[in-house]
Structures are given as structure tokens and as C-alpha cells.
Amino acid sequence: MAKEDAVHAEGLVKEFGDVKALDGLDLVVPRGQVVGLLGPNGSGKTTTVRILATLLKPTKGIAYVNGFNVEKQADQVRHSIGLTGQYAAVDEFLTGRENLRMFGDLYHLAPPYVKQRSQELIEWFDLIEAADRPAKTYSGGMRRRLDLASSLIAKPSILFLDEPTTGLDPRSRLGMWGVIESLVAEGTTVLLTTQYLEEADKLADDIVVIDHGRVIAHGTAEELKDQIGGDRIEVTVTDLERIHDAQTALAPVFGGESIVNDSMVSGPVSGGSTVLVDVVRLLDSQNITIADLALRRPTLDDVFLSLTGHGAVDENPEKAVSRTRKGRNQS
Amino acid sequence: MTNIIRQGAVGMGMGRVGIELKQFFRDRESAVFNFLLPMILLVIFGSVFGGQDLGDSGITFSQYFVAGMIASGIVYTSFQNLAISIPMEREDGTLKRLQGTPMPPAAFFIGKIGMVSVAYIAQVTILIAVGVFFFDIDMPTTSFAIFTFIWISILGLIAFTLLGIAYSVVPKQGRGAAALVSPVVLVLQFTSGVFFVFTDLPQWMQSFASLFPLKWLAQGMRSVFLPESAAAMEVNGSWELGLTAIVLVVWIALGALLATLFFRWVPRGEN
Numbered sequence: 001m002a003k004e005d006a007v008h009a010e011g012l013v014k015e016f017g018d019v020k021a022l023d024g025l026d027l028v029v030p031r032g033q034v035v036g037l038l039g040p041n042g043s044g045k046t047t048t049v050r051i052l053a054t055l056l057k058p059t060k061g062i063a064y065v066n067g068f069n070v071e072k073q074a075d076q077v078r079h080s081i082g083l084t085g086q087y088a089a090v091d092e093f094l095t096g097r098e099n100l101r102m103f104g105d106l107y108h109l110a111p112p113y114v115k116q117r118s119q120e121l122i123e124w125f126d127l128i129e130a131a132d133r134p135a136k137t138y139s140g141g142m143r144r145r146l147d148l149a150s151s152l153i154a155k156p157s158i159l160f161l162d163e164p165t166t167g168l169d170p171r172s173r174l175g176m177w178g179v180i181e182s183l184v185a186e187g188t189t190v191l192l193t194t195q196y197l198e199e200a201d202k203l204a205d206d207i208v209v210i211d212h213g214r215v216i217a218h219g220t221a222e223e224l225k226d227q228i229g230g231d232r233i234e235v236t237v238t239d240l241e242r243i244h245d246a247q248t249a250l251a252p253v254f255g256g257e258s259i260v261n262d263s264m265v266s267g268p269v270s271g272g273s274t275v276l277v278d279v280v281r282l283l284d285s286q287n288i289t290i291a292d293l294a295l296r297r298p299t300l301d302d303v304f305l306s307l308t309g310h311g312a313v314d315e316n317p318e319k320a321v322s323r324t325r326k327g328r329n330q331s
Numbered sequence: 332m333t334n335i336i337r338q339g340a341v342g343m344g345m346g347r348v349g350i351e352l353k354q355f356f357r358d359r360e361s362a363v364f365n366f367l368l369p370m371i372l373l374v375i376f377g378s379v380f381g382g383q384d385l386g387d388s389g390i391t392f393s394q395y396f397v398a399g400m401i402a403s404g405i406v407y408t409s410f411q412n413l414a415i416s417i418p419m420e421r422e423d424g425t426l427k428r429l430q431g432t433p434m435p436p437a438a439f440f441i442g443k444i445g446m447v448s449v450a451y452i453a454q455v456t457i458l459i460a461v462g463v464f465f466f467d468i469d470m471p472t473t474s475f476a477i478f479t480f481i482w483i484s485i486l487g488l489i490a491f492t493l494l495g496i497a498y499s500v501v502p503k504q505g506r507g508a509a510a511l512v513s514p515v516v517l518v519l520q521f522t523s524g525v526f527f528v529f530t531d532l533p534q535w536m537q538s539f540a541s542l543f544p545l546k547w548l549a550q551g552m553r554s555v556f557l558p559e560s561a562a563a564m565e566v567n568g569s570w571e572l573g574l575t576a577i578v579l580v581v582w583i584a585l586g587a588l589l590a591t592l593f594f595r596w597v598p599r600g601e602n
């Protein structure tokens with residue numbers, strides 16, 4: 001039933017003028033679980049989070065958070081959730097500790113409690129040395145941690161994290177993952193949006209893949225991987241110019257379903273390691289030299305590609321993925 | 332939960348004043364531009380023209396100028412301050428962040444009004460101290476003058492705070508907001524008799540300035556700091572305090588309307 005889940009949204013539609021940011025999105029986050037909302041830029045992740053956080057009214061549809069209607073019981077919803085936006089929004093001129101105190105006040109918390117809770121969070125988020133410096137001196141990773149710490153001041157049972165690690169260096173990303181994992185271990189329900197398949201794979205119990213404002217797939221990471229089936233072979237060629245020749249040459253092994261990314265061509269195979277021999281032979285006959293050759297389990301990237309026809313993250317048009325489908329060549 | 336204290340918008344807004352003041356004074360640009368500027372101008376203008384009398388009135392330029400600087404101080408600490416800082420807070424997402432908390436929106440505005448008021452009181456105190464110690468400014472003595480000073484300050488602060496909140500939608504970005512705000516303030520100052528004797532200005536300029544509140548604030552402050560005889564130098568030979576009150580109240584109503592219609596928590600293009 002709708003009200004028992006931490007988040008329950010049905011048929012969310014959001015129009016911005018002509019743009020349909022959400023197009024009938026359904027979403028359920030059971031209590032105590034981590035659901036990853038996975039989608040490329042512009043797919044509607046932030047819009048979904050903002051509707052659930054009461055910051056935006058849906059054009060159509062209905063949503064409950066912690067059993068409260070997001071439109072009619074906004075105040076109760078705001079008391080139930082912690083929200084960290086896509087960009088860390090900390091007050092530059094206040095110190096880390098003052099930022100935390102400010103949020104404590106906004107959540108109507110008693111000052112002695114805020115003081116103690118702030119200290120806890122400062123220690124936990126590794127901000128001890130920086131706690132009494134203005135936040136404008138913080139690095140990107142520290143700002144993100146402070147931002148997340150601020151949203152935890154009232155110990156919310158439901159946490160919305162909008163792309164919590166976008167733009168972080170790998171070390172800070174690992175740190176953030178650790179923090180999220182321990183929050184989950186304490187029983188916090190998390191709705192996490194991400195463009196990183198690896199992140200959803202690592203953190204989420206359940207992954208909801210969205211594109212153009214609607215859900216296109218749903219399941220655990222394993223289930224999604226199974227959807228596109230078997231193993232894949234990845235071949236990297238030494239000469240970038242010949243990558244499309246390689247793709248053509250390998251059409252027999254990949255059954256016409258291959259993807260080119262930079263100097264790598266990959267595709268689904270059946271037959272395990274014996275196909276590796278075929279790959280080498282086919283490329284050799286065209287005088288294409290191989291830089292790297294690997295057989296692997298499908299990743300969520302492959303899932304995404306097979307579901308949407310485009311990659312999850314394709315910001316750089318030169319790196320855009322080209323793809324052949326059932327023998328028709330398009331590059 | 333035992334740690335929750337139930338607090339209304341007013342209580343929470345009062346609690347925000349301290350935080351707002353920290354932001355105001357720790358932002359070096361804001362501290363100089365909105366807080367210290369009237370003192371700096373008083374020292375410069377006072378040192379250059381200070382001793383000169385205005386015509387044969389026996390009133391020193393400094394005495395005239397300090398009234399204009401106090402009126403300007405109201406505009407700096409409220410209008411200029413908010414119209415520059417709110418776009419920055421909006422751009423860096425801190426406003427959106429606040430919007431997502433259980434804070435009643437009124438608490439935000441009460442915090443701003445409190446911050447503006449405290450900054451103005453501190454500013455006026457320093458300004459008058461500088462005037463008295465370095466430029467021999469005469470202080471108002473009658474309780475009527477002090478009463479006038481208080482109500483003009485309050486109405487002026489409310490009007491320009493609301494107008495600053497409304498005008499904060501004009502700068503699209505935080506960076507460059509100052510360039511869209513300070514020319515407005517400067518034009519008002521030059522035409523409202525802050526830097527020049529108002530009645531020396533061309534007629535059209537006087538008519539223009541009379542539409543806006545700064546002219547009336549400056550005139551009201553002159554009634555506080557200049558002797559009664561100086562009223563003869565005003566446009567209608569009187570301080571027009573009743574009309575001043577009406578003009579300020581009309582601007583407060585207009586400011587409240589514009590602020591409620593136009594204030595936004597997120598940048599344009601984001602809803």
C-alpha cells in the first residue's frame with residue numbers, strides 16, 4: 001500500500017512549457033532500501049527528486065513520502081527527509097560548524113542537541129580540522145561532505161541524494177560511498193540518483209533506469225545484466241582509423257550487435273573462450289592489430305546501451321558511441 | 332521526538348539574524364561596499380568641503396552631507412545589500428537548499444530584516460561618531476527630532492528592504508549583480524540631494540527624484556540634523572514630514588507587492 005513505502009510515486013508528469021521532463025514516472029522505494037535512479041543527463045532525475053522533496057509541483061500524478069502527500073503535506077515531508085542537491089550548496093562565509101548549526105535551527109532542533117550532533121557529524125565526515133574555517137576554503141569533496149552532513153543533522157529516516165558523487169575525484173567518491181553505506185547500515189532509506197552505473201551497481205538494492213522521463217527498466221543489477229544476456233568480448237585495436245573495419249570484420253561473431261567506443265569494439269558472444277580465437281583470426285585476415293582483447297560479464301553500461309540505444313554518460317560528442325544493429329551500419 | 336522545539340516563523344527568523352550578520356560582515360566586499368562606504372564618503376567629502384557654509388545659511392556642508400549619508404546608509408544596508416547578495420545566494424544554490432527545509436519562508440525574510448536593521452544601527456552610530464569627532468556635526472537635541480529620526484529610519488528600512496528583495500530578481504547571476512544595482516543607487520543619490528543641495532538641481536531632476544523614496548529620506552534626515560530655519564531652503568519651504576510618511580508608506584505597499592510577486596528561490600529557468 002502506498003503509505004507504507006518510504007516513497008511511492010505514481011504517474012508523475014512534469015511539463016516545463018513544451019519540455020516534458022517527466023512522462024508518467026512510477027517509483028517505489030521500500031523502507032530501509034537503497035533505490036538507484038539511473039539515467040543520463042536530462043532524463044528527469046533531478047526533477048523527480050525535487051517533486052519528492054516538495055520543491056516542485058507535478059503537472060500530473062501523485063506522490064507520498066513517508067506516508068505524506070508531497071503536495072498537501074509538504075511540511076511533514078520536509079521534516080521526514082534529508083536532501084542533498086546535485087551541487088553542494090554550503091554557505092561560503094560560514095564555517096562548517098556554523099553551517100551545521102544553521103540547519104539544526106531550520107529543523108527546529110534544540111541547541112544542545114544540535115551542538116552534540118554537529119560534533120558527531122564533523123568527526124564522522126572527517127572535517128575536524130576544517131570545522132571552524134569558512135566553507136569557502138573547502139575543496140569540492142569537503143563541500144559535498146558538509147552538504148550531506150547538513151542534511152543529516154535531524155537524523156532523517158529518508159535521504160534523497162541527487163548525484164552525490166558527480167564531479168568528485170575517485171578518492172572522495174569512495175569516501176562518499178563509504179558514508180552512504182554506513183547510513184544504510186543504520187537503517188536509512190536512500191533514493192540516490194546517478195549517471196554512474198558502477199555507483200548504482202555498488203550501492204543500490206534496486207535500480208530504476210529512466211530515460212526521457214519514464215522508467216525503461218527496473219530490477220537488481222544482476223537482473224538487469226541478465227536482460228542483455230551472456231558474455232561480451234571487447235577488442236581494442238592499435239590503429240584508431242581501422243576501428244570500423246574491425247567492426248565490419250567481426251560482424252560474424254557479434255551477430256551484428258556491436259558497439260564502437262573510441263578504439264574499442266565490443267559485442268555479445270556465445271561460446272565462451274573459443275570465440276576469442278575466431279576474433280583474432282578474423283582481425284588478422286584484415287591485417288588489423290589488436291592492442292587488447294577481453295572477455296567479460298556485461299556491465300550496466302551495456303544494459304543502458306541496449307535499452308536506450310545510447311550510452312549513460314555521453315557528454316563528449318567525439319566519444320559518442322556508434323552502434324550497428326542487425327547488420328545495418330551506422331557510425 | 333524530544334529534541335524538537337516548536338518555533339514559529341518569528342522566533343526562527345530572529346534566530347537567523349546572527350547567521351545573516353556573520354555573512355554580511357564576513358563578505359569583505361559587502362562589508363566595504365554596504366557598510367563602510369558612507370563613512371568613507373563622509374571623510375572624503377567632509378575633508379574637502381567640510382568647513383564651507385551653504386550660501387549664507389550658516390550651515391556647514393558636513394552638517395548637510397551627514398543627513399544625506401545616513402539616508403544613503405539605509406539604501407546601502409538594505410536595498411544594495413539584498414539586491415546583490417540574494418542573487419548570489421540564489422546562484423550558489425543556498426536559497427534552494429533553505430527552501431527544502433521546514434523553515435517557514437517568513438523566517439527567511441525576518442532574518443534579512445533583522446540583519447539589515449542591526450547593520451544600519453551600527454552604521455549610523457559610527458557615522459555620527461565620525462561626524463561629531465572629526466567634522467563638528469551638531470547632534471539633534473529635541474525629542475521631536477529624535478522621534479522623526481526613528482520613524483524615518485524604520486519606514487525607510489522597510490521600504491528599501493522590500494524593494495531590495497524585489498529587485499534581486501533583476502540580476503540573473505550573482506557575479507555582476509553589483510553592476511546592475513549600484514548605478515540605480517548612484518542615480519538616486521545624485522538626483523535626490525545627497526551629494527548636492529537638492530534645490531540647486533534642475534527642475535526635471537527634482538521631479539524625477541521626488542517619485543522615489545530616497546529624496547524623502549534625505550529630506551527627513553535633514554529635518555533631524557539641520558536647524559529649523561533651514562526648512563526655508565527646501566522646495567516648499569517646509570520639511571513636509573506628513574507627505575514623507577505617505578510617500579514611504581506607498582513605497583512599502585508597492586515594495587511588498589513586487590517582492591511577493593517576483594521573489595524567487597531558484598534561478599530563472601529553474602522552477
Ligand SMILES: Nc1ncnc2c1ncn2[C@@H]1O[C@H](COP(=O)(O)OP(=O)(O)O)[C@@H](O)[C@H]1O
Pocket residue numbers: 016017019020021039040041042043044045046047048600601602
Ligand atoms: N525549470 C525547467 N524549465 C525547463 N526545462 C527544464 C527545467 N528543469 C528541467 N528541465 C528539463 O527537463 C528535463 C529533465 O531535467 P532534469 O530532471 O534536470 O534531468 P537530470 O537531473 O536527469 O539531468 C531536461 O530536458 C531539462 O532540460
Ligand SMILES: [Mg+2]
Pocket residue numbers: 045046047086162163
Ligand atoms: Mg540532475
